[in-house]
Amino acid sequence: MNKNHTEDSLLIDKARSGNKEALNILMSKYYPRVYASLYSYTKSREDSEDLAQATFIKAWKALDSFRGDSAFFTWLYRIAINLAKNHFQSSSYKKQKLNVSEDERVYEAQDSQNIEQDLMHEDALIAINGFIKTLPENLRTSFTLREVEGKSYEEIAGITDTPIGTVRSRIFRARETILEFINKELKHG
Numbered sequence: 001m002n003k004n005h006t007e008d009s010l011l012i013d014k015a016r017s018g019n020k021e022a023l024n025i026l027m028s029k030y031y032p033r034v035y036a037s038l039y040s041y042t043k044s045r046e047d048s049e050d051l052a053q054a055t056f057i058k059a060w061k062a063l064d065s066f067r068g069d070s071a072f073f074t075w076l077y078r079i080a081i082n083l084a085k086n087h088f089q090s091s092s093y094k095k096q097k098l099n100v101s102e103d104e105r106v107y108e109a110q111d112s113q114n115i116e117q118d119l120m121h122e123d124a125l126i127a128i129n130g131f132i133k134t135l136p137e138n139l140r141t142s143f144t145l146r147e148v149e150g151k152s153y154e155e156i157a158g159i160t161d162t163p164i165g166t167v168r169s170r171i172f173r174a175r176e177t178i179l180e181f182i183n184k185e186l187k188h189g
Contacts, residue, residue, distance in 0.1 A: 007172070008072040016063050027056050028179050030073055032147070034080050041084050051087060055080040131181045135174055142167050143174035 014022035034055055038048040058079050059066075066075055132140060141160060145151040153171075157164040 009068065012063065012066060012068075012072065015060075023060060025179070026072070028182065029175060030076055031056070033073060034076055037077055038080050038084055041081060042088075047084075047087070051080060051083050054083050058083065127185065128178065128182065131185075132174075132178065135177065138162075139170050139174040139177070142170040143178075146171050 008026070011022045011026050015026060031052060035048055035052045038051045038055075039045065042048050042051065055076060059076055062079075066072070132143065135143065138160075142156055142162075145156045145159060146153070151159070153164050153167050156162075156167045156171075160167065162170075
């Protein structure tokens, strides 16, 4: 069993017991990947955000049904894509898209609250990416290969000519450091 799977198992057990902090850690860890997966499916930032939130709500409610046969992200991914498929197949979604007039679309695009949220979201992403660039090169490289390029631990070990245990450790430290930055600078700053 790999270290990431073990960390997730411990967090899942704590979350099942009602520990909201453990759930928050899992959400912080997997939200970007769930959102990216949904965005590649929906091509809509708004739909992806709504569906990502729905994914974590559904996962929280169904956490007891997670058996651990697959990786936690795989389970989340299945929930997310099933929600996206259901969303697009629903008659209310189709009616909503058909009934939106041109004037309403222009108004939606100019909604100042949406623009402000988009700018805040973009500013946060810029801040996080800027912070990632300040990480030591070995942490940054391992983290980027894993989270951005989706490489396996084995592939990263081969690319960086580093033992797999070291790769896991670097990715874990990078994630921890980034989460600390997000909690300190973005949520409270």
